[in-house]
């Protein structure tokens with residue numbers, strides 16, 4: 162699947178690079194950076210650049226049929242990263258929609274962006290930021306984020322992790338294209354920490370999470386009514 166692997170010692174953001182150069186990139190190109198000075202997170206946030214991490218973007222050109230699956234594609238990617246971490250015996254969990262948590266703190270974030278839409282087809286950029294071997298974090302992140310090294314107490318081989326993620330992604334992409342998110346739903350649910358808990362949506366309304374839908378939507382009960390939350394629209398905490 163993966164055609165080109167571009168490596169940058171330093172860049173603003175791998176997602177930006179793909180966005181700016183998508184005309185010239187082959188589908189299934191991976192852009193990897195050792196450091197980012199303007200890494201972006203979801204909901205317009207920035208992504209703090211920690212040393213010795215994994216920061217990469219997967220670029221895919223998708224056909225019309227696939228475009229509808231872009232939202233669940235980001236959940237799919239989270240599941241793949243979680244699966245790889247589990248292979249390393251890391252006790253990670255998924256916080257809907259696609260944060261990976263370790264001991265309750267965020268260890269990986271995913272930013273999926275759609276761009277360059279041409280008559281229904283489109284380009285998708287999946288940015289993955291995984292905190293691996295940094296021994297410490299800035300004070301303001303200590304409560305909410307962590308690294309594999311901090312939690313497990315050892316260094317990880319980042320090259321191996323990248324290869325595992327890309328291999329797993331490639332192996333499962335056909336299933337995802339064929340069957341969509343529903344093929345992965347049981348596995349996703351078994352690691353999703355939101356189920357059976359209350360969440361706060363956009364800082365105000367409380368809701369009880371009871372299920373994950375066939376397309377990855379979060380199904381909650383709020384004031385006796387069932388509501389479905391689609392990814393990308395909300396911030397949640399508990």
Ligand code: BTN
Nearest residue numbers: 174200201202203270271288290
């Ligand atoms: C989140 O807010 O949880 C998503 C964070 C995504 C960070 C990654 S790092 C590689 C890629 N390039 C970026 O600028 N962002 C993503």
